[in-house]
Amino acid sequence: MSSYLKNIVKLKVIELGDEAAAQFFDVSKLLVKQWKNGSKTPSLTAIEKVFTEPKASTVGTAEWEGRKVTILQPFYKSVHPITHFGILGLLDRTKMGAIMRYNDAFIAHSRNNLAKMFLDTDVEWSFWIDDDMIVPWGNSAWFNQYSGMNLPERFAGKHILNALLSHNKTIVGGLYFGRHDTGRAVYYEAMLETPDGIAENARAHDAPREELRPVRWTGTGALLVHRSVYLDIQKKFPHLAPQHASEPWHFFSNSNDAVVTKINSLYDDVSLAEQEIRDGKLDLSKMEAFLSDVRRQLSETKTEDVRNSRLQQGEDQTFGIRAGIAGHQSYVDLSVVCGHIGSACYGPHNTRGR
Numbered sequence: 001m002s003s004y005l006k007n008i009v010k011l012k013v014i015e016l017g018d019e020a021a022a023q024f025f026d027v028s029k030l031l032v033k034q035w036k037n038g039s040k041t042p043s044l045t046a047i048e049k050v051f052t053e054p055k056a057s058t059v060g061t062a063e064w065e066g067r068k069v070t071i072l073q074p075f076y077k078s079v080h081p082i083t084h085f086g087i088l089g090l091l092d093r094t095k096m097g098a099i100m101r102y103n104d105a106f107i108a109h110s111r112n113n114l115a116k117m118f119l120d121t122d123v124e125w126s127f128w129i130d131d132d133m134i135v136p137w138g139n140s141a142w143f144n145q146y147s148g149m150n151l152p153e154r155f156a157g158k159h160i161l162n163a164l165l166s167h168n169k170t171i172v173g174g175l176y177f178g179r180h181d182t183g184r185a186v187y188y189e190a191m192l193e194t195p196d197g198i199a200e201n202a203r204a205h206d207a208p209r210e211e212l213r214p215v216r217w218t219g220t221g222a223l224l225v226h227r228s229v230y231l232d233i234q235k236k237f238p239h240l241a242p243q244h245a246s247e248p249w250h251f252f253s254n255s256n257d258a259v260v261t262k263i264n265s266l267y268d269d270v271s272l273a274e275q276e277i278r279d280g281k282l283d284l285s286k287m288e289a290f291l292s293d294v295r296r297q298l299s300e301t302k303t304e305d306v307r308n309s310r311l312q313q314g315e316d317q318t319f320g321i322r323a324g325i326a327g328h329q330s331y332v333d334l335s336v337v338c339g340h341i342g343s344a345c346y347g348p349h350n351t352r353g354r
Contacts, residue, residue, distance in 0.1 A: 010038075027046070044253060048253075069126070070118050070126050074111050076131065077102070083132060108250075111315060116248035133222050133341070136163075143157070151208060160174055164333060165224065167331065170225070171329070172331040174221075175208075175334050176221050176346075214331055232323075252315035
């Protein structure tokens, strides 16, 4: 955990005082003192509580009855003017709602809260768009002018929401690239540092073309998600549930999901074995077999944890992996090419490197 994140918790403790801080974080005074003196590392929940303060996060909504899609906008300090104009081009009050959360520096926390607000509606689809994206919205001349991609009209003139909805997949994104001159396509298979990953990234750079590609996860910069994805993640990962009334579900927060799930299962197994020992039903041979099975499960959990719960992975990876485990295949539409604004607008035309 970075010293910055530790320090914001420490400063909050100093600001409130030990007793008030214990109430604010809903922990013991001893733990608060340990955070303050540096002998214990603050939890992710504690850090999120600092970012949750009303003065630090303002929410704007535009919800209308009977809408099919809600545009979710997790903006921090500002949104690029071209992105803003593109959202205006997308927005149709007869079909869409919009929810915005800004001034929240913790992106996973911002996304979690937007997902909660979306689920509080009865809208079927959510569409995530980041504050640095250029998406096609039905005006090919505009898209080519501001993206610099010079795509054929049939691609530059696409409407991203119509295109993504047409596939009837529960989680599907547009194609975009990292914001530098060697930027890779932002989906799992194209990000791998392997021969297959390099070849996949080269295929993505040959876009646009009419192809819907199944992927392990794809970026949330321009991502359509059906409400069933969130609901099924809730069922599959109950440990992501809010711990306090003010919290959202932790759809995007990093967590060692495999470890938590297996610990809960092993706890039940050990409790049952303990009762059998008391009842005289577990002899030495059964005990040895039981311990061997526990060892096997722990070994499998270590492997699964490395694969699915990397602490440095982005919140989009975390969400996409969870969606897959919950039964929802992710896709990327290679016909819907989006721009990613950095020091330039990046796309397949200028991210091939040297």
